[in-house]
Amino acid sequence: MSGGQLPRWVDLGLIPFLNLSAAFLVSGLVVILIGENPLDAVKVLLWGSLGYAEGFGFTLFYATNFIFTGLAVAVAFHAGLFNIGGEGQAYVGGLGVAFACLALDQYVPWYVTLPFAILGSAAMGAAWAFIPAWLQAKRGSHVVITTIMFNYISFSFMVYLLGNVLKKPGSMQNETRTFEDGGRLPFLNDVFPSFGFGYAPVNLSLFVALAACVAVWFLIWRTKLGYEIRSFGANATAAVYAGISPVRIIVVTMLISGGLAGMMAINEIMGSQHRLLIDFVTGYGFVGIAVALMGRAHPVGIILAAVLFGMLYQGGAELSFEMPNITRDMIIVIQGLVILFAGALEHMFRPAIVRFFTPSQALAAKEA
Amino acid sequence: MSEIPAIELRKINKSFGPVHANKDIDLVVKKGSIHGIIGENGAGKSTLMSILYGFYHADDGDIIIKGKKVTIADSKAAIGMGIGMVHQHFMLVDNFSVLENVVLGAEDSALLAGGLSRARTELKRLEEEYELRVDPEALIQDLPVGLQQRVEILKALYRSAEVLILDEPTGVLTPAEADHLFKILDVLKNQGKTVLLITHKLREIMAVTDTVSVMRRGEMVATRETGNTSMEELAELMVGRSVLLRVDKEPAQPEAPVMEVENLTVTDSRGVQVVKDVSLSVRAGEIVGIAGVSGNGQSELLETLSGIRRATSGTLKIHGESIDLGTSTLDAADMRKKNMGHVPEDRHRMGLINSFTEYENSILGYHRDPAYSRGLLMDLAAIKKNAVAEIEKYDIRPPNPMLKTANFSGGNQQKIVLAREIERDPEVLLIGQPTRGVDIGAIEFIHRRIVELRDAGKGILLVSVELDEIRALSDRVLVMFDGKIVGERGSNADEGELGLLMAGVEDNRMTAEGGVQ
Numbered sequence: 001m002s003g004g005q006l007p008r009w010v011d012l013g014l015i016p017f018l019n020l021s022a023a024f025l026v027s028g029l030v031v032i033l034i035g036e037n038p039l040d041a042v043k044v045l046l047w048g049s050l051g052y053a054e055g056f057g058f059t060l061f062y063a064t065n066f067i068f069t070g071l072a073v074a075v076a077f078h079a080g081l082f083n084i085g086g087e088g089q090a091y092v093g094g095l096g097v098a099f100a101c102l103a104l105d106q107y108v109p110w111y112v113t114l115p116f117a118i119l120g121s122a123a124m125g126a127a128w129a130f131i132p133a134w135l136q137a138k139r140g141s142h143v144v145i146t147t148i149m150f151n152y153i154s155f156s157f158m159v160y161l162l163g164n165v166l167k168k169p170g171s172m173q174n175e176t177r178t179f180e181d182g183g184r185l186p187f188l189n190d191v192f193p194s195f196g197f198g199y200a201p202v203n204l205s206l207f208v209a210l211a212a213c214v215a216v217w218f219l220i221w222r223t224k225l226g227y228e229i230r231s232f233g234a235n236a237t238a239a240v241y242a243g244i245s246p247v248r249i250i251v252v253t254m255l256i257s258g259g260l261a262g263m264m265a266i267n268e269i270m271g272s273q274h275r276l277l278i279d280f281v282t283g284y285g286f287v288g289i290a291v292a293l294m295g296r297a298h299p300v301g302i303i304l305a306a307v308l309f310g311m312l313y314q315g316g317a318e319l320s321f322e323m324p325n326i327t328r329d330m331i332i333v334i335q336g337l338v339i340l341f342a343g344a345l346e347h348m349f350r351p352a353i354v355r356f357f358t359p360s361q362a363l364a365a366k367e368a
Numbered sequence: 369m370s371e372i373p374a375i376e377l378r379k380i381n382k383s384f385g386p387v388h389a390n391k392d393i394d395l396v397v398k399k400g401s402i403h404g405i406i407g408e409n410g411a412g413k414s415t416l417m418s419i420l421y422g423f424y425h426a427d428d429g430d431i432i433i434k435g436k437k438v439t440i441a442d443s444k445a446a447i448g449m450g451i452g453m454v455h456q457h458f459m460l461v462d463n464f465s466v467l468e469n470v471v472l473g474a475e476d477s478a479l480l481a482g483g484l485s486r487a488r489t490e491l492k493r494l495e496e497e498y499e500l501r502v503d504p505e506a507l508i509q510d511l512p513v514g515l516q517q518r519v520e521i522l523k524a525l526y527r528s529a530e531v532l533i534l535d536e537p538t539g540v541l542t543p544a545e546a547d548h549l550f551k552i553l554d555v556l557k558n559q560g561k562t563v564l565l566i567t568h569k570l571r572e573i574m575a576v577t578d579t580v581s582v583m584r585r586g587e588m589v590a591t592r593e594t595g596n597t598s599m600e601e602l603a604e605l606m607v608g609r610s611v612l613l614r615v616d617k618e619p620a621q622p623e624a625p626v627m628e629v630e631n632l633t634v635t636d637s638r639g640v641q642v643v644k645d646v647s648l649s650v651r652a653g654e655i656v657g658i659a660g661v662s663g664n665g666q667s668e669l670l671e672t673l674s675g676i677r678r679a680t681s682g683t684l685k686i687h688g689e690s691i692d693l694g695t696s697t698l699d700a701a702d703m704r705k706k707n708m709g710h711v712p713e714d715r716h717r718m719g720l721i722n723s724f725t726e727y728e729n730s731i732l733g734y735h736r737d738p739a740y741s742r743g744l745l746m747d748l749a750a751i752k753k754n755a756v757a758e759i760e761k762y763d764i765r766p767p768n769p770m771l772k773t774a775n776f777s778g779g780n781q782q783k784i785v786l787a788r789e790i791e792r793d794p795e796v797l798l799i800g801q802p803t804r805g806v807d808i809g810a811i812e813f814i815h816r817r818i819v820e821l822r823d824a825g826k827g828i829l830l831v832s833v834e835l836d837e838i839r840a841l842s843d844r845v846l847v848m849f850d851g852k853i854v855g856e857r858g859s860n861a862d863e864g865e866l867g868l869l870m871a872g873v874e875d876n877r878m879t880a881e882g883g884v885q
Binding site for chain 1: 720
């Protein structure tokens with residue numbers, strides 16, 4: 001903590017709020033530039049994402065993906081590692097889900113398949129993170145570089161597998177056969193019909209994601225391993241002094257991180273698509289970085305940030321539908337602005353706010 | 369002599385919120401004098417100098433330079449008014465030459481060539497005038513710290529500084545280098561420059577200054593002619609009560625060795641031997657001090673013994689077993705299990721995680737201890753209970769285990785580390801720089817605790833660059849120079865002699881008179 005200690009509500013509430021406001025302000029200017037009314041745009045966006053049950057269902061569906069990938073980035077953050085490989089880890093994680101579903105769906109109900117799908121996706125995601133982790137721990141090859149490289153490897157790897165190995169015989173599509181009921185998670189609309197989620201693909205993996213949030217919180221703040229991860233992330237020299245092995249922490253943390261990213265595939269593959277297909281990750285892994293940044297690497301913050309990005313995805317889709325001037329690309333610009341202000345420019349308002357709020361003892365102590 | 373003073377401060381006030389860092393400070397610095405400012409950490413010295421150098425702005429009060437009232441907007445303005453600053457941590461570019469560093473920020477034009485040759489001539493003149501010889505083409509990284517500091521002084525003079533502020537200038541110097549610095553300061557004075565010396569070392573104040581001002585808790589409590597005061601008086605003014613400069617302790621009653629190191633050699637990542645064939649032993653119930661100028665292998669010695677750094681070869685006998693350090697893979701956690709505690713030299717870098725709370729730091733390194741964990745989980749209740757007990761016993765203030773350690777003062781941070789290591793009841797305690805950046809009140813407390821640990825029959829290996837501390841605490845003193853132990857003395861070691869050893873002067877009389885009973 002370089003900037004002194006801020007009251008919690010400022011750090012967790014006010015600063016993200018200011019960053020978001022700045023992002024929307026600039027977005028508003030862009031909307032004006034292309035000749036639309038920004039207030040109307042906001043109305044459409046909010047209505048589309050929160051205004052009716054089905055739209056909200058879509059928001060939650062996207063949020064489920066973001067929770068997994070956000071948690072993945074957050075866990076690595078706590079060890080001072082920047083895992084940019086969520087995209088690839090989630091993609092390969094899809095293999096684990098698909099294997100479980102393809103093997104079991106004809107014989108057992110979904111709730112028997114689910115634990116195997118969770119284990120499988122986590123194992124595959126973790127495996128995909130292992131080599132970058134090992135290279136970082138043993139060779140000092142930076143995980144930022146290697147995880148990005150592994151994203152690209154995963155893209156080609158999956159295209160190869162789906163095109164040559166896993167493809168349904170006789171099909172032109174690069175995808176597996178569609179899972180039977182034993183490989184499909186129930187949609188929330190079927191479980192709670194009264195909510196009226198309609199055709200929204202939000203499914204029971206939302207609860208898996210929430211459970212993962214609790215598990216991550218417990219891991220980071222209540223276990224010895226979490227203490228070691230945080231120690232290493234905050235001060236690697238002190239961690240070595242404390243007898244914490246950097247190799248072990250880097251590898252274990254990256255495995256957990258990759259595993260969480262891999263679990264995103266449960267939502268997409270077992271929850272919605274019901275088959276393994278090409279390019280199902282479509283950027284969720286990358287957006288997870290922004291989610292983790294905005295959520296301050298804390299599970300509660302990540303849930304909130306994930307819902308926000310879910311709103312942008314869903315509301316943005318509606319917006320491009322309602323206001324043809326605002327194209328799909330415009331929505332990506334707005335998302336980009338949120339990522340820019342919440343992530344990259346996270347420290348823009350911070351110094352001024354620190355000056356405003358810092359109890360002066362801290363400053364005086366520092367001057368010595 | 370009613371000369372116009374070089375600097376006059378009138379009723380300077382500076383607050384950070386409710387904390388009054390500088391209260392109605394008056395200061396008159398005579399032109400052509402060496403003026404010392406002494407005070408504990410947090411007394412407000414640095415704030416005052418930062419105001420003078422344009423880093424901070426005073427809330428009110430006047431700054432008068434050479435008789436004219438001025439406002440100093442930033443450090444550039446300060447330089448323009450002839451104020452130069454030599455920072456505690458040098459502001460030099462390591463892979464630039466001396467000349468390039470001197471010119472840096474004061475280039476005349478975008479093209480270097482013309483400026484550089486003019487600068488070379490000017491530098492030569494300065495070197496001769498102030499007897500500050502440095503090779504202008506040498507790279508900073510190849511120069512010893514004493515010379516690097518000279519470059520800093522040259523930098524200030526090159527910018528036509530009339531007043532030089534030196535912030536804790538001797539922290540990194542050997543006694544010989546420090547003496548040389550004092551000579552340079554004398555030359556500067558004789559050439560009409562004014563020197564402001566910020567320090568917490570009483571000895572330096574006595575040795576070199578003409579006038580000394582004492583600060584305590586944001587106030588200027590006294591200004592004295594150095595000739596008319598004494599160390600005791602200044603120390604008392606600094607803390608506001610009389611302090612023990614010596615540590616009261618009984619003679620040591622050493623027993624069997626608890627730690628023996630034989631032929632330890634350590635090579636660093638660049639392949640340089642930093643510890644060379646060191647052998648030493650620490651007996652139960654004694655404090656063995658390692659004196660030496662920082663950077664002569666003491667840090668590496670401590671890090672190797674504590675399991676942080678790997679040795680090239682050597683043997684360590686501890687806890688009834690003999691470990692081949694050349695092949696051992698024991699890490700810091702393993703060494704702790706062998707009842708070895710370690711108070712590291714740098715608490716910010718190593719001893720504490722400043723963004724963690726006090727209670728989290730109170731188990732750093734002991735977090736796997738069954739006393740503080742249940743299976744995979746941390747036992748937060750037990751950890752907090754222990755933290756509260758240590759806070760009580762070591763008078764750590766503020767007494768709040770939930771506070772981040774970054775918000776504790778240096779002395780209290782050190783107490784957190786010390787409490788953690790001592791309360792685990794180690795057989796051997798390695799201590800590096802126990803009182804660096806710690807105020808006098810806490811120094812007394814920390815020294816007492818260390819002596820108590822000795823009296824409880826534990827072996828202590830103490831590394832400190834403060835010769836006074838080594839002499840006050842140690843029952844035996846080993847001097848390290850260039851990775852080797854170059855001499856051993858008893859508890860009554862002569863300061864001058866130790867100083868010579870620290871500077872690498874060969875010790876031929878080592879066994880003849882330095883013997884220990």
